[in-house]
Amino acid sequence: MTKLSVNINKIATLRNARGGNIPNVLQTALDIEKFGAQGITVHPRPDERHIRYSDVRELKPLLKTEFNIEGNPVKKFIDLVLEVKPAQVTLVPDAEDAITSNAGWDTVKHRNFLKEIILEFKNNGIRTSIFVDPEINQIEGAAQTGTDRIELYTEAYALTFAEGHKAGVKPYAECARKAHELGLGVNAGHDLSLENLKYFNEEVPFLDEVSIGHALISEALYLGMETTVKRYLELLK
Numbered sequence: 001m002t003k004l005s006v007n008i009n010k011i012a013t014l015r016n017a018r019g020g021n022i023p024n025v026l027q028t029a030l031d032i033e034k035f036g037a038q039g040i041t042v043h044p045r046p047d048e049r050h051i052r053y054s055d056v057r058e059l060k061p062l063l064k065t066e067f068n069i070e071g072n073p074v075k076k077f078i079d080l081v082l083e084v085k086p087a088q089v090t091l092v093p094d095a096e097d098a099i100t101s102n103a104g105w106d107t108v109k110h111r112n113f114l115k116e117i118i119l120e121f122k123n124n125g126i127r128t129s130i131f132v133d134p135e136i137n138q139i140e141g142a143a144q145t146g147t148d149r150i151e152l153y154t155e156a157y158a159l160t161f162a163e164g165h166k167a168g169v170k171p172y173a174e175c176a177r178k179a180h181e182l183g184l185g186v187n188a189g190h191d192l193s194l195e196n197l198k199y200f201n202e203e204v205p206f207l208d209e210v211s212i213g214h215a216l217i218s219e220a221l222y223l224g225m226e227t228t229v230k231r232y233l234e235l236l237k
């Protein structure tokens, strides 16, 4: 069964809009765990526009499920992850001014850089994952960095699915097969939703985990958080 890790960035976006503590990010994470999600994901950005570094420190001792911290491995981020020691770190090559993550790593060009950081995280008992576009050479490059897993960047799939083109899932299935063949675990995320997740999960083999935030939190406005999380879990059975 594919695991669901809920990305709570957008809960923090809402909280930060007023400067107080509504909604309570920590409590929401605990409730999401109670509703059955198998993990919590956060993506602290250097400007702390949503999740703050202090949230990450406070979440760790409270969570009972897998904690996944995503981000660009700049020094401040590396130090935070090594201090907090989550179950998993996902490396994402974010440009500082990007509104959201918009590309995977070039694992061939940045192989030595990634290799070095991955070794450090793994030596600290942290599982590693690299955010990649669904291209076979990027999966092969990722395998050479020593990473435990890859995370397939699913925005292109979500876009084509919304336009009615189901064939957009094919490169993801091929990359998942290649990753498995090379001994890598397979995660996926970005713009997955109640609409497009079922087909993705059916078509892409060896899927260990999906991390989902933007759509899930938006859907929860209508359905409520408990119903929404449970609907996702049903789709992943």
Ligand SMILES: CC(=O)[C@@H](O)[C@H](O)COP(=O)(O)O
Residues within 6 Å of the ligand: 007, 009, 010, 042, 043, 045, 070, 092, 099, 100, 101, 131, 189, 190, 191, 213
């Ligand atoms: C790595 C990834 O796919 C992103 O979806 C990210 O975690 C979302 O970040 P924002 O919430 O800042 O858009």
Ligand SMILES: NCC(=O)COP(=O)(O)O
Residues within 6 Å of the ligand: 007, 041, 070, 151, 188, 189, 190, 191, 192, 211, 212, 213, 214, 215, 216
């Ligand atoms: N890694 C992807 C993630 O955590 C959530 O992405 P999104 O659902 O907010 O697009």
